[in-house]
Amino acid sequence: MSEIPVIAQDKPGKKLIMLGNEAIARGILEAGVIVAAAYPGTPSSEIMPALAKCVPYHPELRVEWSVNEKVAFEIAHAGSMSNVRSIAVMKHVGLNVASDAFMTACYHGVRGGLVVVSADDPSQFSSQNEQDNRYYGLHAIAPVFEPSTAQEAKDMLKYAFQFSEENNSVVVFRTTTRLNHGRADVEFGDILKLNRTPEFDWDRHRWTCVPSSTRPQRTEILLRMKKMTEEADDFPFNKLTISEEKINGKRYGFIATGIAYAHMIDALNFHGIKDKVSILKLGLVNPLPQKLIKKLMTSVDELLVAEELEPIFEEQCKAFAYDWELGDKVKIHGKDFLPQQGEFKPETLITQLAKFVGLDYTPPESATLDILVPPRLPQMCPACSHRNIYWIMKQFSKKHKMKFVNNSDIGCYSLGVYKPLEMVDTMLCMGGSIGMANGFAKIMPDDILVTAFMGDSTFFHSGVAPLINAVYNKNNMLIIISDNSFTSMTGGQDNPSNGITLTKEQGTKILIEDVVKGCGVPEENIWVHEAYDMEGLKEKFEQAVNAKGVRVFIPRHMCSLQEMRLVKKNKIKLPVIKVDHDVCIGCQTCVRQFGCPAISFDYEKRKASIDQEQCRGCKTCIYICPSKAFYIVEE
Amino acid sequence: MNIEQFNILSVGVGGQGVIRVTQILASAALLDNFYVRTAETHGMAQRGGSVSGYLRFGDLVDGPLIAAGFADIIMALEPLEAVRNIKYAGKKSIIFLNDKQILPLSIYQSKKIVYPEFNQILANLKKITNNVFFVKATDLAEKAGNAKTSNVIMLGVMFGTGILPLSEENLEKSILKYVPAKAKEVNKIAFKLGIEEGQKIRSELN
Numbered sequence: 001m002s003e004i005p006v007i008a009q010d011k012p013g014k015k016l017i018m019l020g021n022e023a024i025a026r027g028i029l030e031a032g033v034i035v036a037a038a039y040p041g042t043p044s045s046e047i048m049p050a051l052a053k054c055v056p057y058h059p060e061l062r063v064e065w066s067v068n069e070k071v072a073f074e075i076a077h078a079g080s081m082s083n084v085r086s087i088a089v090m091k092h093v094g095l096n097v098a099s100d101a102f103m104t105a106c107y108h109g110v111r112g113g114l115v116v117v118s119a120d121d122p123s124q125f126s127s128q129n130e131q132d133n134r135y136y137g138l139h140a141i142a143p144v145f146e147p148s149t150a151q152e153a154k155d156m157l158k159y160a161f162q163f164s165e166e167n168n169s170v171v172v173f174r175t176t177t178r179l180n181h182g183r184a185d186v187e188f189g190d191i192l193k194l195n196r197t198p199e200f201d202w203d204r205h206r207w208t209c210v211p212s213s214t215r216p217q218r219t220e221i222l223l224r225m226k227k228m229t230e231e232a233d234d235f236p237f238n239k240l241t242i243s244e245e246k247i248n249g250k251r252y253g254f255i256a257t258g259i260a261y262a263h264m265i266d267a268l269n270f271h272g273i274k275d276k277v278s279i280l281k282l283g284l285v286n287p288l289p290q291k292l293i294k295k296l297m298t299s300v301d302e303l304l305v306a307e308e309l310e311p312i313f314e315e316q317c318k319a320f321a322y323d324w325e326l327g328d329k330v331k332i333h334g335k336d337f338l339p340q341q342g343e344f345k346p347e348t349l350i351t352q353l354a355k356f357v358g359l360d361y362t363p364p365e366s367a368t369l370d371i372l373v374p375p376r377l378p379q380m381c382p383a384c385s386h387r388n389i390y391w392i393m394k395q396f397s398k399k400h401k402m403k404f405v406n407n408s409d410i411g412c413y414s415l416g417v418y419k420p421l422e423m424v425d426t427m428l429c430m431g432g433s434i435g436m437a438n439g440f441a442k443i444m445p446d447d448i449l450v451t452a453f454m455g456d457s458t459f460f461h462s463g464v465a466p467l468i469n470a471v472y473n474k475n476n477m478l479i480i481i482s483d484n485s486f487t488s489m490t491g492g493q494d495n496p497s498n499g500i501t502l503t504k505e506q507g508t509k510i511l512i513e514d515v516v517k518g519c520g521v522p523e524e525n526i527w528v529h530e531a532y533d534m535e536g537l538k539e540k541f542e543q544a545v546n547a548k549g550v551r552v553f554i555p556r557h558m559c560s561l562q563e564m565r566l567v568k569k570n571k572i573k574l575p576v577i578k579v580d581h582d583v584c585i586g587c588q589t590c591v592r593q594f595g596c597p598a599i600s601f602d603y604e605k606r607k608a609s610i611d612q613e614q615c616r617g618c619k620t621c622i623y624i625c626p627s628k629a630f631y632i633v634e635e
Numbered sequence: 636m637n638i639e640q641f642n643i644l645s646v647g648v649g650g651q652g653v654i655r656v657t658q659i660l661a662s663a664a665l666l667d668n669f670y671v672r673t674a675e676t677h678g679m680a681q682r683g684g685s686v687s688g689y690l691r692f693g694d695l696v697d698g699p700l701i702a703a704g705f706a707d708i709i710m711a712l713e714p715l716e717a718v719r720n721i722k723y724a725g726k727k728s729i730i731f732l733n734d735k736q737i738l739p740l741s742i743y744q745s746k747k748i749v750y751p752e753f754n755q756i757l758a759n760l761k762k763i764t765n766n767v768f769f770v771k772a773t774d775l776a777e778k779a780g781n782a783k784t785s786n787v788i789m790l791g792v793m794f795g796t797g798i799l800p801l802s803e804e805n806l807e808k809s810i811l812k813y814v815p816a817k818a819k820e821v822n823k824i825a826f827k828l829g830i831e832e833g834q835k836i837r838s839e840l841n
Contacts, residue, residue, distance in 0.1 A: 364704030
């Protein structure tokens with residue numbers, strides 16, 4: 001066996017730089033977790049691959065990529081019911097998908113510690129919204145942890161399982177992008193060997209959700225939260241520092257958690273006032289430690305709650321102050337100084353903290369540019385098969401003057417919303433394309449084509465139910481399932497379309513056309529075609545448009561990013577494509593309408609050319625060029 | 636060495652090795668016994684878009700992001716990306732630009748969107764700091780044996796100028812740790828070539 005990967009080594013005290021997500025994976029390992037399930041989603045995607053590296057050396061681990069977050073959570077819940085520590089990992093909107101299971105599982109409580117990681121994305125770097133999942137704690141009456149460094153993420157996660165077991169509660173472990181996708185120094189702890197045998201207890205009064213089970217559980221969950229609230233002041237990752245000092249005659253206090261806490265400390269250090277103010281750092285963000293908050297409130301004149309996104313602590317603190325009749329003694333601030341939208345920027349905290357404590361501070365001058373900086377938006381890769389099908393759809397729509405309502409979905413193909421393709425009309429959530437197409441199919445006139453566009457992983461995640469709905473209700477539409485065999489947007493994870501499991505074993509490969517057929521789409525309404533064969537793709541697409549009923553069109557080609565890995569590994573020679581400058585008329589169809597990143601245009605020579613470094617030899621440019629200027633140099 | 640904080644912003648376009656160079660610097664800073672924080676671009680934003688790697692190390696670093704105006708070094712593997720991130724530059728910042736232009740596809744969508752001339756880029760950056768240096772990193776990387784080592788060339792340049800408070804030994808150790816096994820030799824050469832280039836810049840620093 002080759003050398004054990006560092007993350008899997010039982011070496012307490014070892015210090016290294018880890019990505020926040022790797023530190024979380026290490027925390028899972030150190031906690032003695034047995035069951036771990038997830039669906040990839042930025043910024044959480046690197047946690048499971050890091051954990052999967054440990055499996056050969058810790059064979060007690062049972063890990064998987066589940067088809068969606070709800071299934072992942074249910075798997076973890078079953079693990080917990082069977083007395084072993086279990087975890088489900090997802091991005092913030094993933095918890096929406098899992099919430100049906102999660103909300104009631106909180107009533108059931110746990111046997112083995114049960115933790116759900118919710119990776120939130122303030123500023124929406126790679127997400128459809130910036131919801132604040134601390135609210136799920138209030139919503140489900142569940143404890144919520146939030147770490148502020150990679151070290152703390154690892155240590156707190158390990159503790160979360162013990163806490164979960166001691167309090168019979170599902171723990172929500174909330175992180176944000178800058179923690180998940182930041183690197184920092186981490187010191188390893190020991191890997192717990194719990195030696196628990198998975199064992200179910202056949203307690204149907206506890207593990208079912210008929211009202212006679214969950215009604216009394218509702219009483220219990222409220223009592224559990226009451227107890228956790230009373231003990232929150234002793235939570236080991238909450239820390240209150242009181243300072244007696246005054247700034248300009250007043251005592252100032254701060255409350256923060258997570259990355260916002262780290263930025264706040266930096267800003268206080270920047271102004272040299274960290275030791276002159278009182279600070280409550282929260283590790284447990286639901287329930288709040290009321291004695292500590294009361295102590296802070298009675299020690300300061302002005303209190304600033306520095307929390308990213310929603311004013312969750314701020315509103316609770318204001319309610320506490322009312323209950324404790326402290327309204328006249330302490331002024332509570334939050335969103336009057338700090339933004340509710342987007343992640344905190346250090347410069348915002350530096351400026352606003354100065355304003356809050358009344359310091360004179362002028363931020364460094366910025367330059368006024370006399371040039372415009374062209375935007376560089378994310379785009380589909382060279383040779384991406386999604387671009388091919390969008391091209392076919394767009395040309396068809398133009399040629400036949402047929403309007404589409406194209407409902408797209410979550411995945412790389414969502415980039416089709418941007419220029420030059422601009423083929424995406426609606427986009428909402430995982431699986432939403434077919435769902436919304438069901439709605440449009442009910443009301444759109446016949447001359448408008450209702451389409452849904454999604455990828456393979458999204459189809460398995462939540463495309464099957466709305467497809468069945470379409471067939472059952474005769475909601476006629478054309479569904480395009482662009483199958484590239486990987487969950488690409490989140491980093492190229494494997495999924496049922498290629499049949500490889502998280503631990504890189506061959507599982508069962510599931511053909512989308514088989515599923516579609518099983519959902520009741522007749523065989524003559526299913527088209528599968530190689531997505532690099534543009535002529536054939538066009539012909540099949542036209543057939544699909546002209547057919548009646550629910551039609552499913554499956555263009556298929558492996559994600560080009562993944563294919564390039566194989567090309568490199570197996571030293572495969574790619575076709576070399578060039579532009580014949582005697583033939584190129586400078587029409588710019590290739591750069592203005594098609595938009596392959598490997599093609600550039602020289603405005604002086606008025607000719608297109610191909611960047612051989614970027615070109616992956618898909619040959620689609622040969623098809624789309626009206627003057628046939630692209631040609632194959634060597635095959 | 637005792638320093639409160641040192642901030643390096645590395646920027647470029649997806650695929651140029653911005654994240655890798657941030658990783659190498661972070662690892663070297665840890666080996667030199669500093670507290671280290673980074674923040675990186677992953678996921679959707681990476682697809683051909685602008686990529687940033689924030690690195691902070693020292694005795695007083697808590698958060699991973701650099702405050703506007705307080706980057707000690709801005710290292711741009713693509714010149715336009717330095718301008719895009721100009722808010723991080725302050726009077727004392729030192730900016731290194733690889734002179735390899737990568738055209739954003741947006742220039743084809745409107746005649747109003749143009750890629751600025753290099754001298755315009757230089758002039759705009761110099762509004763903030765005098766220390767702006769173009770480096771032929773991609774050319775040097777080709778000379779080293781692989782155009783993809785331009786990020787390690789830039790690493791060498793930063794070190795060669797003498798402004799990077801990290802040890803050569805730990806930088807080299809970290810480079811070798813993070814580059815693929817078969818690319819170790821070419822990256823060693825790239826680092827050396829970068830250092831030589833940086834030493835030439837040293838006398839021009841203000």
